[in-house]
Amino acid sequence: MSKNDRLFKHLNMSMTGNIMTTDISWFRIIFSGNENLNTSMHKHIVHELQYVYKGCLPILIGQKILSIKAGEYALIPAGIQHKVISPDVPTRKLVIGFSIESDDLYVKNTYNHLASPVFQTATPVFQQLADVLVEKYSASYISTPSASAMSCILHILLLDITDEISSADQIQTMTQAAESYQRFNQILSFINERAFNNISIQDVADNLSLSVRQTSRICHNLFGCTINQLISQVRIQQICFLLTRSDNSISKIAEMAGFSNPYTFSRFFSHQTGVSPSTYRKNYEIKKE
Template sequence: MFNINDYILDSIASDLKIEIQKNSNRIPDPFNYFHGKTTKDLIIPENILMFYRSKTIADSTPSIHERFVLIYNFSGEGSVIIDNSAFRLKESEAILIYPHQYHVYADIAKINISWLFITFEAQNHGTLTERINATFKLSNFSMLNILFLSNYFISTKNQPSEETHASLLLANILQEISITIPIQELNKDIPTEKELSSSHLLIQQIIQFIHEDLTQAVSIDDVAQEVHFSPSHLRSKFKKIMGIGLGTYIRKTKIHKACLLIQNTSLTISQISQQCGFSSLYSFSRTFSSEMGHSPMTYKSTNSK
């Protein structure tokens, strides 16, 4: 059976051999023959899905979930709204959406798009957190791995499996992304009504209010007062649009921020608790453990830089 991966590799095999030999001659001898590169910062993706969207599609409903979403744009510009910021995803650019980030795809109903989606879970986020809220280019190496990954999903008919092939290919891509310098700075402009429906605009207002100061203990009553809804009406409206309770979203947002602070700062757990608006360290630890499956200290021991 013809295998496109083998064909590609065969066509460049001789050149690869020459380049590898050149590099081999330049590799310095190890400082220690029993201690080498470790996998501490290796990002191991799991539960991977890949799918493709083309032509015109209706603007999506807002979404929040516990998976990473990597989007690559082959053609057709569109807006990706993440938390309280809007990004224009241009041709040949990619963007990474982090777990628990509010996101919606907008301004794409009247254009032909060609977007590839790769969603996955990962315990060790490595330096992927530095790629939040930025678009970036993928290297030729990453594109080759995406080609191999797509061939794998075609050959397996996109059925669930416990094989490591997809995980290893995506791990290569994620390691490349983790050292890529973003080409677009954070866009803090709030989307216009042309980009979002009235429901999306309401959610956008709610999300912005919650994110303005996460050090405060924001309540549903506070949010309801801000958007001029009764608390009960707001709960119902938010749940209908988002598929998640407002209280749950506030809690997940705070824990998401806590995870980022643990991974990227030297703050103590007590300081992080205060930064995330919890009334006590006990309340923070209990909520964190409930959301993440282990204590803040355990998470810090395996995820801090």
């Protein structure tokens, strides 16, 4: 973090209004040209808001790099893996970690449907509030900000976001994302439980009650590979687990994994990993020592 960055944490910032209660976990203002924190894949137990008011900020989410331009923000839901990439140009932004509690069905549905990040252009109200936060709390002489004043501004700012992402189009998008996430879990769970049973794309399609063509398209969209490639990946992961976490012989593991003989098993494993099963096990044991 550069000397111009401002990070406020554990200030017990909370604000309750008629619609919702906002709890702020952290509030960070960054004036540096480089992002020095959280540059590896990570996730939070609360939602995170990243608002860029100068420059452009690339963020890696899944396998996609998305750029937030000046005047735009990304709302990253809790539990979503992401990574901030150091921008090529000087970038200024504010970052807020927060959680929302509400008895209002409208607000609850909005945040319950947050299954994927939301990217929006900030409204004029949002930009004005953000400007106040930046001007008020970026000064180097401020050591302990007023938690109540900051909470009030952040609460109103997040109310503005809630109104924006609660539009019909956004709810539809988030619902589709939630359905995709459900499909993701359904496919992965089915393959994980049957990886050693020589399952086929038809088996996966039958489990989803879809055609093979639909299943192939969904798998490619969600995982970036074919069903057969995904099955092989899961199969290899489970074989690696047995090689490193059990005392079973390689012949026994080959039998457990559904192979007719150790030679076929070794050839499959070597093709997928670049090393033989025995070498993989030996390398793991060396690393443990």
